[in-house]
Amino acid sequence: MNDYDIAKLATCNLFRNVSIGRFADFIKTARYREHAFRRGELILLQGCVYTSLYILLDGSAYAEMTDDEGHCMRVETFAPVEAFASAVLFSPKPVLPVTVGAQSDCRILSFSKEEIIKMCMSEKAILEGLLADSGARVQFLSERLRLTRFATLRQRIADWLMRKAQAQYTMLRDSSETARRLLPDAPETNRKSLQGLQQPLRIRVEPSFEKMADLMGVERPSLSRELSRMRSDGLIDMEGRIIILKDIEALKKIRNSKSRRP
Numbered sequence: 001m002n003d004y005d006i007a008k009l010a011t012c013n014l015f016r017n018v019s020i021g022r023f024a025d026f027i028k029t030a031r032y033r034e035h036a037f038r039r040g041e042l043i044l045l046q047g048c049v050y051t052s053l054y055i056l057l058d059g060s061a062y063a064e065m066t067d068d069e070g071h072c073m074r075v076e077t078f079a080p081v082e083a084f085a086s087a088v089l090f091s092p093k094p095v096l097p098v099t100v101g102a103q104s105d106c107r108i109l110s111f112s113k114e115e116i117i118k119m120c121m122s123e124k125a126i127l128e129g130l131l132a133d134s135g136a137r138v139q140f141l142s143e144r145l146r147l148t149r150f151a152t153l154r155q156r157i158a159d160w161l162m163r164k165a166q167a168q169y170t171m172l173r174d175s176s177e178t179a180r181r182l183l184p185d186a187p188e189t190n191r192k193s194l195q196g197l198q199q200p201l202r203i204r205v206e207p208s209f210e211k212m213a214d215l216m217g218v219e220r221p222s223l224s225r226e227l228s229r230m231r232s233d234g235l236i237d238m239e240g241r242i243i244i245l246k247d248i249e250a251l252k253k254i255r256n257s258k259s260r261r262p
Helices: 003-009 020-027 113-122 124-147 153-182 188-195 209-216 220-232 248-256
Strands: 033-037 042-044 052-058 061-066 072-078 099-102 106-112 202-204 236-239 242-245
Touching: 003 020, 003 052, 052 113, 072 209, 106 113, 113 124, 124 153, 124 209, 153 202, 153 209, 153 220, 153 242, 153 248, 209 220, 220 236
Parallel strands: none
Antiparallel strands: 033 106, 042 099, 052 106, 061 072, 061 099, 202 242, 236 242
C-alpha cells in the first residue's frame, strides 16, 4: 500500500481519530487483500457469510436487498472511504442481508475479522471508530424504517426537515438559556446574536444528497426532482447543500396528512 492509499484509508470512520503517523506505522504491517471490480460486477452476495471487513477505497458501490418474489430494493450507496456492513461482521450470525455491487469501477481493501480485532486491541481509537460506525448504520436503518410509514416522498422529506428543524430549535433554545444565565443583564438582541439565530431556518444536508436519497428509499434523481417541485411550490429554497424552510406550516400539514401507510 503506497503513502497515498494510506493517507486516504486514514480518513475512514474507523481510523480517522488515529494520528496519521501511528496509523501508517501499523497499517504497513497489517494483513489485507486488495480487490478490483468493474462497473456492474457484484462484490458481495446477499446471504453470504461476512468474515472480512470491506472498505471502499476508490469508486462507488450500492447495496440492494431482494425478497423471495424477486423484488429488489436499493438500500444504500457507498462512496470512498466507507466500510461495508461493519455491524454484521461481529454479529452472532454474520450473514450479509444485502447484495453489494459496483456502481462504477471500484478498488476495495478487505481486512479479516481477526485483523480488525488486532487493530482494535492495539488502538483504542479504532475500536471506538468501529463501534461508532456500527451505531451509525443502525441509526440509519432505524430512521429509514421509521420513514416507511409515509406514503409519499414529499411526506418523508417534510418529516425529515421538521425533525431537523426541531433539533435546531432545541439547540438554539438551550443556547439561549445558557446566554441568559451567563449574561443576565445583556440586551435580548445581544443574547440572540450569541445563539447564531437564523431566520428562516436553514438545514444543512449531511453528509450528502446521495445519503439523503438512501434514507428516503429513492434514487438520487427522484429526490432532486421532488426537491425542485417543493422549491417551485414555495415550500423551500436551496443553496448548495443548504435547504431553507420557507413555509414551515405547510410542511407540517404535508407531514401530518392522512396519506400514510397502514
